[in-house]
Amino acid sequence: MQLSFSKKEKQKKPKKSEKVKVTTIGKRKKLVIFLWILLLSSLSFGIYKNFTAIDQHTTHEIEKIETSMIDTHTMESFTKNFVKDYYTWENESEALEERVENLKGYLTEELQTLNADMIREDIPTRSSVNEIDIWSITEETEVTYSVVFSVEQRITEDDEDPTLTYSTYRIVLYQDEQKNLVVIQNPVLWHEPKKSDYAPEQVESNGTINATTEQEVTAFLETFFSSYPTATEQELTYYVKNKALPAIEKDYTFSELINPVFQEQGNQVKVWVTVRYLDEITKAMQLSQYELTLEKDTNWIIVE
Incomplete structure (x- = not known):
C-alpha cells in the first residue's frame, strides 16, 4: 500500500540566534567620571595643603618666641675695669706709661694707637674715678654689644679744690666664642636716662563697702x-x-x-x-x- 501526500512537508527554518545585549558607556559618562575623579583629587590635595600650612605656621611661631640669654655680668665687670683705667691718670710720665700699658688689656690695636695722645705728658690735671653706673647692655649683632655707662670723675688741677664731673658714654664690645671681650669703639658721649613723667592712676574707694x-x-x-x-x-x-x-x-x-x-x-x-x-x-x-x-x-x- 502506498502512502501519498497531497502537500509537501514544510521544512522548519532554523531560528535566528538571539543577540547578547552589550552595555556601552557613552562619551558623556566617561567625561563625568573623569571630572569626579579630578574633583576628589583636588579636594584631597587642598586638605593636605591646609594641614601642612597649619603645621608650618605653628612651627614658625614656636621658633619666633625662642629667646637667647645674654650673660651681662662679664660685660659689666669688663666695662667697669676699663672705665676705671681709661678715666684715671696722673700728670707724671711713669703713671701715664702705666695707664697706656693697662689699656692694652681692653682696646684693639687700632684704638690703642688712636688713644696714644689722649693724655699728654704735660697735662695739668689728675683724675680719679669715684663712681661707675652701667645703664644698659644691648646686643647689636651676634658678637657685638653696646654698653651705656656713666662715670663720675674727681678732677684735680694744681692746688685747686677738686671738681666732680659726671658724664654718660656709649662703647661697643666684641665677644668671641671663648667669651673674651675687647673694646672696638671708643667712648662716645651719650644721653643719660632721665626721670619718666609717668604717673600711675590713683585708686579711689567706689562706695561698694559699707x-x-x-x-x-x-x-x-x-x-x-x-x-x-x-x-x-x-x-x-x-x-x-x-x-x-x-x-x-x-x-x-x-x-x-x-x-x-x-x-x-x-x-x-x-x-x-x-x-x-x-x-x-x-x-x-x-x-x-x-x-x-x-x-x-x-x-x-x-x-x-
Missing part, C-alpha cells in the same frame, strides 16, 4: 601691722593665708595707716594702703605701700 565692714577691716589692719614687723612665720598664719606676706623680723614701731582705699570684689575686700613705721635703728620713718586682698572666714585674713 561703713561696718570698713571699720572691721581697718581695725584688723591696725592690729596686724602693729605685730607684723616682729611676727614669726607661725604667728603670721593667724593673719595671712598661703604666705601672702613674708616674715620680716625688723625693729619697726607701727605709727598709722595712711589713706586706706577699700573696694568690695565679690566675697573679698581689696585694700590699698600706706603704712607708716618708725625704724628704731635709723630713727627714720619707713613708709611701706601695700595692695592686699582680704577674706572673712571666722575672722578677717589676708589672702593675697
Whole structure:
C-alpha cells in the first residue's frame, strides 16, 4: 500500500540566534567620571595643603618666641675695669706709661694707637674715678654689644679744690666664642636716662563697702601691722593665708595707716594702703605701700 501526500512537508527554518545585549558607556559618562575623579583629587590635595600650612605656621611661631640669654655680668665687670683705667691718670710720665700699658688689656690695636695722645705728658690735671653706673647692655649683632655707662670723675688741677664731673658714654664690645671681650669703639658721649613723667592712676574707694565692714577691716589692719614687723612665720598664719606676706623680723614701731582705699570684689575686700613705721635703728620713718586682698572666714585674713 502506498502512502501519498497531497502537500509537501514544510521544512522548519532554523531560528535566528538571539543577540547578547552589550552595555556601552557613552562619551558623556566617561567625561563625568573623569571630572569626579579630578574633583576628589583636588579636594584631597587642598586638605593636605591646609594641614601642612597649619603645621608650618605653628612651627614658625614656636621658633619666633625662642629667646637667647645674654650673660651681662662679664660685660659689666669688663666695662667697669676699663672705665676705671681709661678715666684715671696722673700728670707724671711713669703713671701715664702705666695707664697706656693697662689699656692694652681692653682696646684693639687700632684704638690703642688712636688713644696714644689722649693724655699728654704735660697735662695739668689728675683724675680719679669715684663712681661707675652701667645703664644698659644691648646686643647689636651676634658678637657685638653696646654698653651705656656713666662715670663720675674727681678732677684735680694744681692746688685747686677738686671738681666732680659726671658724664654718660656709649662703647661697643666684641665677644668671641671663648667669651673674651675687647673694646672696638671708643667712648662716645651719650644721653643719660632721665626721670619718666609717668604717673600711675590713683585708686579711689567706689562706695561698694559699707561703713561696718570698713571699720572691721581697718581695725584688723591696725592690729596686724602693729605685730607684723616682729611676727614669726607661725604667728603670721593667724593673719595671712598661703604666705601672702613674708616674715620680716625688723625693729619697726607701727605709727598709722595712711589713706586706706577699700573696694568690695565679690566675697573679698581689696585694700590699698600706706603704712607708716618708725625704724628704731635709723630713727627714720619707713613708709611701706601695700595692695592686699582680704577674706572673712571666722575672722578677717589676708589672702593675697
